[in-house]
Amino acid sequence: MRYDEPGREPSPEPSSSIPASVLENVFDDPAHGEPGRDRLAVHVVWELLLLAGLGVLAYLLWAEDPAALRGDALRSLLLDAVVLGLLALAAGLTLRTAAVNLAVGPVAVAAALHVAEQGDRGVGAAVGPALLVAALGGLALGLVVVVLHVPGWAASLAGAGGVIVYIQQRSASVLPQGDYDPERGALHLFVGFAAVAVLGGLFGSVRAVRRMVGRFRPVVDPARRRGAVAAVVTAGAFVGSTVLAALAGMLVASRDLAPVAPEPGLDWTVLAVGLALLAGTSAFGRRGGVFGTLLAVCLVTVLLAYARARGWTVSRWGVGAAALGVGLLVTRLVEAYGRPATGAAAEPVPAGDARIGGGWTAPPADPVGDWPPAVPRRPSESPVDPWSDPGWENGPRRWDADER
Numbered sequence: 001m002r003y004d005e006p007g008r009e010p011s012p013e014p015s016s017s018i019p020a021s022v023l024e025n026v027f028d029d030p031a032h033g034e035p036g037r038d039r040l041a042v043h044v045v046w047e048l049l050l051l052a053g054l055g056v057l058a059y060l061l062w063a064e065d066p067a068a069l070r071g072d073a074l075r076s077l078l079l080d081a082v083v084l085g086l087l088a089l090a091a092g093l094t095l096r097t098a099a100v101n102l103a104v105g106p107v108a109v110a111a112a113l114h115v116a117e118q119g120d121r122g123v124g125a126a127v128g129p130a131l132l133v134a135a136l137g138g139l140a141l142g143l144v145v146v147v148l149h150v151p152g153w154a155a156s157l158a159g160a161g162g163v164i165v166y167i168q169q170r171s172a173s174v175l176p177q178g179d180y181d182p183e184r185g186a187l188h189l190f191v192g193f194a195a196v197a198v199l200g201g202l203f204g205s206v207r208a209v210r211r212m213v214g215r216f217r218p219v220v221d222p223a224r225r226r227g228a229v230a231a232v233v234t235a236g237a238f239v240g241s242t243v244l245a246a247l248a249g250m251l252v253a254s255r256d257l258a259p260v261a262p263e264p265g266l267d268w269t270v271l272a273v274g275l276a277l278l279a280g281t282s283a284f285g286r287r288g289g290v291f292g293t294l295l296a297v298c299l300v301t302v303l304l305a306y307a308r309a310r311g312w313t314v315s316r317w318g319v320g321a322a323a324l325g326v327g328l329l330v331t332r333l334v335e336a337y338g339r340p341a342t343g344a345a346a347e348p349v350p351a352g353d354a355r356i357g358g359g360w361t362a363p364p365a366d367p368v369g370d371w372p373p374a375v376p377r378r379p380s381e382s383p384v385d386p387w388s389d390p391g392w393e394n395g396p397r398r399w400d401a402d403e404r
Helices: 020-024 042-064 070-095 106-119 123-148 154-167 183-205 209-214 228-254 267-279 292-309 315-338 341-347
Strands: none
Touching: 042 292, 042 315, 070 106, 070 183, 070 228, 070 267, 070 292, 106 123, 106 154, 106 228, 106 267, 123 154, 123 228, 154 228, 183 209, 183 228, 183 292, 209 228, 267 292, 267 315, 292 315
């Protein structure tokens, strides 16, 4: 406070005395998460570990089969990475909004079956209707999630069941009918996927975008609605997720390596969600890295190629389960060390956690005032003459002198 003139009210200090950290967080709404900027150091450390693991596996693959990293084999490897990358992007997009889409695997298989059957009609005639149906299906799922305000995993699991019914209407594998070979442009497709993954991660690291994308993540009670912005973002993420999954299935059907089997596709879902978690995306939504998706997809792609070179039989279920297990540990690290520093420093301690003894803490007791006197004190304003006290009289009592 500052006094300008005698007798006048003190004037407040100028705004320049307010700490910069307070001004930076003043517009953050606590209803949408802790105020402050998410820390990215944990993502940098984890992505460096992914890069190191990718380098080791690439060296092992080169030492086992150098031809796997040259010519047609390299183009096939790049296209494998694009397929896995599209599925990882599809799962990671909805994971960022805290409403994961578990229908990405069945959607990819259904799109692959459709393109394999209709490929002889041309790329446009086969791809256009499939993408339109995927977008409408994703919009329907998104509306169910945001209007009813239910978990995304539950709604998308119901949607996956409906797509599996469509898949099971075919009793035999379908041989692709088209003449488009995506391996001829495998390098361009991989560069496109890498650009989308990295640019999406950079865009998602912006503080305002990060908070907006993660608004559907509950911060108090999951029953509370998160607002119109959260609803629009979540519904849009479901549309983009199903479209990306359909594109992945179309690439599988266009490769003409083998007939497309009418399988449920849930193993693709497990692998896609596992890749998204392995990339550093939190299972609770909002938080994620920059290069994690690209590195995790390349790591798993090279791992599968190395397993084939060694003659090992590796199941997508097993790889997906392992990626999920490691990804859950990464989620714990991301949530613990990626939260805003202001929220981590000022974390409240629940009242029920106050404990005594053994290094535990207890709330301080209220200060105790002076004890009240045992005998009431006489008021000081009315002093008593000690000579008028009956205890000082030597003669008989007054009532003894009365007439009997």
